[in-house]
Amino acid sequence: MKLIIINGPNLNLLGKREPEVYGSTTFEEYFKQLQNKYKDIDLDYFQSNIEGEIIDKLQEVGFSYDGVILNAAAYTHTSVGIGDAVKAIESPVIEVHISNTFKREDFRHQSYISAGAKGVILGFGLQSYDLAIHSF
Numbered sequence: 001m002k003l004i005i006i007n008g009p010n011l012n013l014l015g016k017r018e019p020e021v022y023g024s025t026t027f028e029e030y031f032k033q034l035q036n037k038y039k040d041i042d043l044d045y046f047q048s049n050i051e052g053e054i055i056d057k058l059q060e061v062g063f064s065y066d067g068v069i070l071n072a073a074a075y076t077h078t079s080v081g082i083g084d085a086v087k088a089i090e091s092p093v094i095e096v097h098i099s100n101t102f103k104r105e106d107f108r109h110q111s112y113i114s115a116g117a118k119g120v121i122l123g124f125g126l127q128s129y130d131l132a133i134h135s136f
């Protein structure tokens with residue numbers, strides 16, 4: 001089983017960024033924990049702050065990987081292009097968010113990803129990623 005976690009803008013700052021919302025663990029630390037937990041899964045990780053790079057990565061992996069776990073971060077709420085890429089590829093995409101976006105500002109209630117996603121997991125902190133992997 002080959003899966004990839006794709007993280008969008010500012011998620012490279014996890015651990016430092018608004019820790020009251022996103023926690024104090026860096027994604028690199030958490031990713032190592034996931035790799036240790038899911039030793040049978042070939043788990044990749046990609047992060048970019050650039051919309052087009054996220055689209056390129058979705059196209060690159062989206063016809064061969066068994067699944068994509070996508071936290072498009074702020075682009076979730078703005079990017080028709082990433083939403084279209086999710087619909088265009090064959091690999092199932094699970095949309096994840098660390099925070100419960102429905103408890104937050106109205107602009108975070110809109111997602112361009114959800115309509116093309118197999119499912120959505122949000123609000124469980126970093127554990128949202130674990131639950132997404134577990135769903136495969």
Ligand code: DQA
Nearest residue numbers: 071073074097098099101108
């Ligand atoms: C987020 C929620 C988004 O609204 C926000 O822009 C992020 C992170 C989350 O994981 O909770 O950067 O996707």
